[in-house]
Amino acid sequence: MHHKTKTWTRRDFLRGTLGATLGVSLMGSKFVTAETKQAGKSLVTLVRDKNAMDTGNTINPDVLKAMLDQTLIKCTGTSGAKDAWRSLFKPEDTVGLVPTPHLNPTHSEVVDAVKSSLIEAGIPEENIKNAQGGPDKPKACTALIAMPGLKAHWLTGIGTVLKNYIMYSGTPRKYHDANSAKLGEIWNYPFVKGKTRLVLVDALHPLCDKGPQPDPRYKWGYNGLIAGTDPVAVDAVCLRIIMEKRKALRGEPWPLSPPPICIESADKVYSLGTSDWNNIKVNTYGWEEDLLLG
Amino acid sequence: MKWDIDNNGNPDMKHILTVLIPFLIVVLCLPAILSATSQPSGGKMTESKPALPKTVGSWTRPGSPQLITAKTIFDYMDGAGELYLGYRFDHLEVYEYKAPTQKEILVEIYYMKTSDDAFGLLSLDWGGKPADLSQQSHEQPQPNSSGSGWPRALYGKGLLRLWSGSIYARIMAYQETPESKDAVLTLGRAVVKGKRNLPPPELISSPPDVLQPDWTLRQDSVRFFRTHLVLNSLYYLGHENMLALDHASEAVTSVYEKKDSSRAPSRIRIIKIKYANFDRARSALDQFHASYLPEHPLQENPGSANELLNTFPIEDGWLAYRLQRETITFAFECPDQETARAVVHQIK
Numbered sequence: 001m002h003h004k005t006k007t008w009t010r011r012d013f014l015r016g017t018l019g020a021t022l023g024v025s026l027m028g029s030k031f032v033t034a035e036t037k038q039a040g041k042s043l044v045t046l047v048r049d050k051n052a053m054d055t056g057n058t059i060n061p062d063v064l065k066a067m068l069d070q071t072l073i074k075c076t077g078t079s080g081a082k083d084a085w086r087s088l089f090k091p092e093d094t095v096g097l098v099p100t101p102h103l104n105p106t107h108s109e110v111v112d113a114v115k116s117s118l119i120e121a122g123i124p125e126e127n128i129k130n131a132q133g134g135p136d137k138p139k140a141c142t143a144l145i146a147m148p149g150l151k152a153h154w155l156t157g158i159g160t161v162l163k164n165y166i167m168y169s170g171t172p173r174k175y176h177d178a179n180s181a182k183l184g185e186i187w188n189y190p191f192v193k194g195k196t197r198l199v200l201v202d203a204l205h206p207l208c209d210k211g212p213q214p215d216p217r218y219k220w221g222y223n224g225l226i227a228g229t230d231p232v233a234v235d236a237v238c239l240r241i242i243m244e245k246r247k248a249l250r251g252e253p254w255p256l257s258p259p260p261i262c263i264e265s266a267d268k269v270y271s272l273g274t275s276d277w278n279n280i281k282v283n284t285y286g287w288e289e290d291l292l293l294g
Numbered sequence: 295m296k297w298d299i300d301n302n303g304n305p306d307m308k309h310i311l312t313v314l315i316p317f318l319i320v321v322l323c324l325p326a327i328l329s330a331t332s333q334p335s336g337g338k339m340t341e342s343k344p345a346l347p348k349t350v351g352s353w354t355r356p357g358s359p360q361l362i363t364a365k366t367i368f369d370y371m372d373g374a375g376e377l378y379l380g381y382r383f384d385h386l387e388v389y390e391y392k393a394p395t396q397k398e399i400l401v402e403i404y405y406m407k408t409s410d411d412a413f414g415l416l417s418l419d420w421g422g423k424p425a426d427l428s429q430q431s432h433e434q435p436q437p438n439s440s441g442s443g444w445p446r447a448l449y450g451k452g453l454l455r456l457w458s459g460s461i462y463a464r465i466m467a468y469q470e471t472p473e474s475k476d477a478v479l480t481l482g483r484a485v486v487k488g489k490r491n492l493p494p495p496e497l498i499s500s501p502p503d504v505l506q507p508d509w510t511l512r513q514d515s516v517r518f519f520r521t522h523l524v525l526n527s528l529y530y531l532g533h534e535n536m537l538a539l540d541h542a543s544e545a546v547t548s549v550y551e552k553k554d555s556s557r558a559p560s561r562i563r564i565i566k567i568k569y570a571n572f573d574r575a576r577s578a579l580d581q582f583h584a585s586y587l588p589e590h591p592l593q594e595n596p597g598s599a600n601e602l603l604n605t606f607p608i609e610d611g612w613l614a615y616r617l618q619r620e621t622i623t624f625a626f627e628c629p630d631q632e633t634a635r636a637v638v639h640q641i642k
Contacts, residue, residue, distance in 0.1 A: 009532035014609035179533040213374045216451040258530045
């Protein structure tokens, strides 16, 4: 078998040469950019409240609203939720909400809380759309809020932020090829690029193995919201939480297989953000038990 | 055959019918009798459909299931569908049981082409408590409910997974309660009712319990699979299908452990693959070698027509492979060359 392009194997991970190999292998792919990333660390905000869900996993809407307000304030550095939204969106924006639609979906309570909060901030209700689906969805929006549920994924390692836009490709199954290394490409599509003003992850009841099919043995009440403007950094924090939970369950490291190549690829090839933990600052608020940030 | 004759010299119809009717009944019913007791041929089965109760506890199901085929499985479960297509998937029937004051119970019955494929799906995770789904008993912690050493049903936190003939099923209560647990197990019993317990794939017995001198099999690590996407979810080698795996392949992977009181146990990964014939196996090995070991020349073993054994030092230890007729056995992460060589010799 002759390889026209360099492929990557387990051995690239072991050598620490994955980034370089990915770069060579994916060069020539559509929407690869070599943009200079923002200087400084990427800020990721994590807010948790142990009362966000009860023992039956029913969400307390008042607690959730308070969590959302705090997440927005801390993430944007403003003094209130309305100011936070107004720093991200204008009233004339068409704002697309992009939740995980099924199989460990984003809680409807989270989507409703975001929508209500946007309306309170002056975004007309008719300007707020559900933007999860095919390419026509983001095309109809001027701004997006990525709102995935936190979960592991048997094909990609992690199926959270970067995977959230896979339907925008129009050919989602193709993006499972090559260990889903090209997921970042979708974020650079002309009708997607630059529209994501906020990434808000529903980390209330995450799934740390066997995703996307739900498996109650691997779900737990983390009771968190995770937010940022750097999708790669947010996904890296989500990955850390999943990995630490897996380690806690087994009592020893329990690596994801396949490894979540999409995160490093989104950083090194598609320049969407940083996957380097040294360049990520995580600010945590609220419930501190089992933070799982290592 | 002699017919009775009546007083007019005509055949006695009453007698004739007395003889013919039972004969006709048997002839007309024979196809139904044969299909209900279909015999597996090479593991392939025509699986009879389970009769799920309309109501179980507080839950009721709709009249008919949602039918999912290979073409529609992605609409139903996105990328999770690739897992089932990675085995020989035929179709899926989905029932959603609803109750007025409790969360739903989801029943997914995966009809696979063979019992081996159904076993393979269950083998992906041996976690949970073995559940005895025999008709007269409730859940009991019996590790060997099948007589084969492998559990046929596993329950944990509201999810029951089972293998029965060529069926793999997931029955999941979205909220575990004592009542939902009873309902889930009742539905499990309904799925397996009347089905014969077939043996697990032959290949699954090839990893011995011990590899000399002191490597012990982790029973919970044994997996049966066919395709490279599934392999990568178990032990990532690379994004390409280096080993030329497809639905015609049969493969087993397992982990052996050597405990060391002073530190974390050492582990070796074994992968054994059976191809359709020697040529396919040899071609796959050449392909793997070119992709995974490009810097190491492949050494032919003189005098061995259909056998080949090589060992190589790589980043995470010694790798060995042994090609023997249509089978390749790999040992990864071995601590030294001698162990690598010895281990692949011991996997029959």
